[in-house]
Amino acid sequence: MSEPTAFFSELLSSLPSDWQAPVEALAADVLHANTPLRLVLLGGFSVGKSSLLNMLLQAPLLQTALEETTALPTFIEYAAERSMSLIGPDGSQLPLDDAQFAHVTTHAPEGAVCAVLNLPQPWLKGVSIIDLPGLGSTSAHHREYTLTQVRHADAVLYLLSPRGPSAADMETLQIIQQAGKRVKVLVTHWDEVEAAIARGEKAPSLEQWAQQIERAAGLRVRLATSHHDGLGREDILDFVERARDDLQSIRLRRFQAELRPVLENALGHNAEQQRACEVESEQQAQALHQELIERKQRLADFKSNLYGEQQADRSRLSQQAGASVRQQRQQLVQQLDEQAANLSDETEWAHFGQVGGQQLDAAIRTIASQFCELSQHYGALELPAADIVELNLRLPVPEPVAAEDFIDIGRLTQLQQALTEQQDTEQAICQKQVSLQVHDMDEHAQTLHALTLQQQALASQPLPMTVQQTGNGNGAFIGRLVGEVADIGLMFVNPTIVGAKVAALVGKGAKVAKAVSTTVRVVKGVQQGKTSVRGVPQPIMEKLGGLEMLSLGYWGERMGQALSGQMEIEVVDPQAMAEREAALAELELQRQALRRALSRNEDIANERQLTGWALEHSQKEQARLLGELEQLKQHAEQKHREALQQQQQNRLNQLQRSSEKARTQWLQSFDRQASAMDELLHNRVRSYWEDRVEALLNERLQDIDLLAEQAQASAQDKQATLVILAEQAQALQRTLDTLH
Missing domain, CATH: 3.40.50.300 (P-loop containing nucleotide triphosphate hydrolases)
Known part of the structure; x- marks a missing residue:
């Protein structure tokens, strides 16, 4: 039995020819000899x-x-x-x-x-x-x-x-x-x-x-x-040989487990066929007919209850699987929360991600192992063992789903969902691109060229000419006025010269010069539009403003009248005046020097008097400034500590948000994979009940109809069939013995 090929050849040689094709199909599906x-x-x-x-x-x-x-x-x-x-x-x-x-x-x-x-x-x-x-x-x-x-x-x-x-x-x-x-x-x-x-x-x-x-x-x-x-070569080759033999033994045992109930049911059905062929009297035929009717009714009743048994079996597995998933999820949540609570620095993030991924994988592998165990305990028929033998309802123990298959279906589901999300994103981008209208660039270029030509044509068109009058019309009036006052205009060319000539004509002294100077300032002020002149009363200025053109003649007449008589004026000796002015200047210099010395002495006295107070005030001010500086330093240090604390808190908050996001993603991955694994388990259970159990019941119902037909066959056909059935029974028994 260590060589599956030799064993399978021996098995086929002992099987009836009608059974060789089904057994070969089973071997190809289970034994996997190649x-x-x-x-x-x-x-x-x-x-x-x-x-x-x-x-x-x-x-x-x-x-x-x-x-x-x-x-x-x-x-x-x-x-x-x-x-x-x-x-x-x-x-x-x-x-x-x-x-x-x-x-x-x-x-x-x-x-x-x-x-x-x-x-x-x-x-x-x-x-x-x-x-x-x-x-x-x-x-x-x-x-x-x-x-x-x-x-x-x-x-x-x-x-x-x-x-x-x-x-x-x-x-x-x-x-x-x-x-x-x-x-x-x-x-x-x-x-x-x-x-x-x-x-x-x-x-x-x-x-x-x-x-x-x-x-x-x-x-x-x-x-x-x-x-x-x-x-180590011989040691390694020995390991390979033992692993290969063990694998073949595992596959062979599965093949035997699948084939044994099939052959036992076939052998039981062969015995029923022989009984049907051995019926000779009418009474035996009626008894067999009644027995077949009862058996068919029992099978029909069992089939009607099959859905309920299937649902009960699936419900039981669903509860066990759900409890396993909830337990593992709770443990995973606890582990992830502990990891997140210990996360206090960015340098620990890589380790956090690695450990979290390992914890997720461990939880998935644990569920896969538990689901593998659950997949071995379903499909049991709620019938007494004697009824199962009598009705030929022997079924193989369900083949367990390997833990790797559960893990693979979970990963496949996760990848399919990720692919679907990526495809949805790509589709959304494509739809957005379609919604963006692309205008014809040639049309835009033609429109731009037409606008350029229109602009050039507008710029080249000549503008219309108009006549506009400028100026305020005072030229003729001014010209007339100049002509009328030409005789007195010469006097205003340089009022200073005119005043000097008048003073020279009347002859005489500083008093006349002072009066002439005042006269000149008045005339110039009147000509310049001033409302006041230093030394001239305001009422006189107002009157002179009204007699602007005649004021010089007027004042000349008055000055002439005032100077019509002869006057004697005493003049101070210029040299004595100069000597006195020099002596006065020298005395003024001495006085200023004394004043400066006195001022310095007063400043020194005041400074001596105020030094103590200033020093005391300076010390107080220095102390105050030092206090303020210390307060500012403490305030700055407090702000710095608060900023560091806030920065650290922000980093911790960011780490917490990132860890929460990673935790959510891990739990979502766990839920998706666990859901896919649970679905695989339920599909396997449903397939077993629908494809194996229900198919076996339908086969047994058809066998009853065949037995009824066989009981009605002729005696000669029955004898020939009995010979064939006996040979098949011997072959089936030999095959079963080989399996054992």
């Missing part, structure tokens, strides 16, 4: 995966270097002939030679999906090795693809560096453990460790590393060592 073991080779950045594969394949087929080498997922499988190819996104295969294969696996072409290496090595039969980019790769796409392959792998070879497990190793090993994968952990480059030991360095403790992995990842493993010279 599906190889998916063995994923995984490890950190440049840990030596390609070197290990070259050692296993005993040929340098994969590139090795210190930098990251595996840039493209590479599948290594068995084939009768050696070949290499590149798989495109449309499934196309491009044949490659050795150099091209080395290049594409280290420099992934754009759009390429993977590379395939086929080798005629017997140990690869039934195995598909997947060499993935390292988990330390800078490509987020590579990391996500790697983790997806881990979820779908049947077994994992995980490679550690000789420095021991890192935090990233622990995280990945925990994912492998939670996914329930068979795993073997290898420490690569052990030749370097052996060289270090030879130099006298201390050997690392593999047992201590295994204990660290168990504490951090919950995975109990036995660490093995390997290097490029072949160390």
Whole structure:
């Protein structure tokens, strides 16, 4: 039974010919004899995966270097002939030679999906090795693809560096453990460790590393060592063989579980057919007919109640699944709230996001595991075991839904929703672009040219001419007036000269000169329109304003009358006057010097008197200013502290808003994925009841009709049918024995 192909061949040889096609269809659906073991080779950045594969394949087929080498997922499988190819996104295969294969696996072409290496090595039969980019790769796409392959792998070879497990190793090993994968952990480059030991360095403790992995990842493993010279090859090949056999055993057990109730029902139906063929008398026929009617009624009643049983089964699962989701969501909310409460600085944001994502993934994986358990406990018929045997209603135990399938459906639903949102956004942008009318640019250009021509034509048109009178019409009057007063105008050409001549004519002295000077100032003031002149009474100025043109003649007449008589004037000696003026000036200088000295003495006295008061006042003012300065300093420091506190509070508020947004997104993601997983569980239950149970009931009802027809057959046909049925019964029994 370790070889499914040999077992299946033996099974088919023992089956009746009528049953071979249905069993082959079941095997193709369940046994998957052609599906190889998916063995994923995984490890950190440049840990030596390609070197290990070259050692296993005993040929340098994969590139090795210190930098990251595996840039493209590479599948290594068995084939009768050696070949290499590149798989495109449309499934196309491009044949490659050795150099091209080395290049594409280290420099992934754009759009390429993977590379395939086929080798005629017997140990690869039934195995598909997947060499993935390292988990330390800078490509987020590579990391996500790697983790997806881990979820779908049947077994994992995980490679550690000789420095021991890192935090990233622990995280990945925990994912492998939670996914329930068979795993073997290898420490690569052990030749370097052996060289270090030879130099006298201390050997690392593999047992201590295994204990660290168990504490951090919950995975109990036995660490093995390997290097490029072949160390550990037999151990690895033994692990691959055991994993392949175990996988085949799991598939084989599922195939047996599916096939056994089908064969048992067939054997029961064969016995009923033989009973129908053995009916000879009318009484036996009537008894069989009555029995078939009762059986059909029982099946019909059971079928009528089938919907209620299905709903009860689904309701029970719905309650259990809902309770599981609520519990995990509550725990996730509590964990996220604790993380948000501890978030106090922007530097902790990256760690917050990483931990939050891990908590979300852990919650989803827990629900997937619980849903996987629930998927094994449904579909039980509410019938006594004897009735199930009598009515041939044996059903296989429902195949559980793998936890990876629940996780995948959750992620798929989330991606579909994200795609839908993106498509809606794109559609909205397209609609907005359509709504924006694009005007004809040629039409605008033609309109602009026409307006330019119109503007030029308007500017070139001549303007009409008009006659306009300027001036105020006073020229003739002024000309007449000038002509009338020409005889006295000469007197106003220079009033100062006229006054001097008049004074000279009358002859005489300072008094006359003073009067003449006053006269001149009056005349000039009157001519300039002034209303007052210094030394002239205001009433006289008002009268003179009315006699503007005659004022000079008038004053000349008066002055002539006043000076008509002879007068004697005593004149001071000019030299004595000059000496006196010089003495007076000297005395004035002395007086000013004394006054300045007296002023300085007074200032000094006042300054001495006020110095004490000023000093005291200055000290008080200085103290006041120092107090104000201290108050201002304290106020500034308080404002600074308040500003820092406000800034810190703003940063905390921003962190809180960001953490709340991240929390909401994580919970929305959890709800979407959990809802999709719940829907998958309910669809599987509904499908089982509708496609398996109801189909089996319909088949049993048809069998009753066939039995009734068979009971009415002729004796000769019954005998021939009995022979065939007996042979089929023996074959079915042998097949059942083979299954056991």
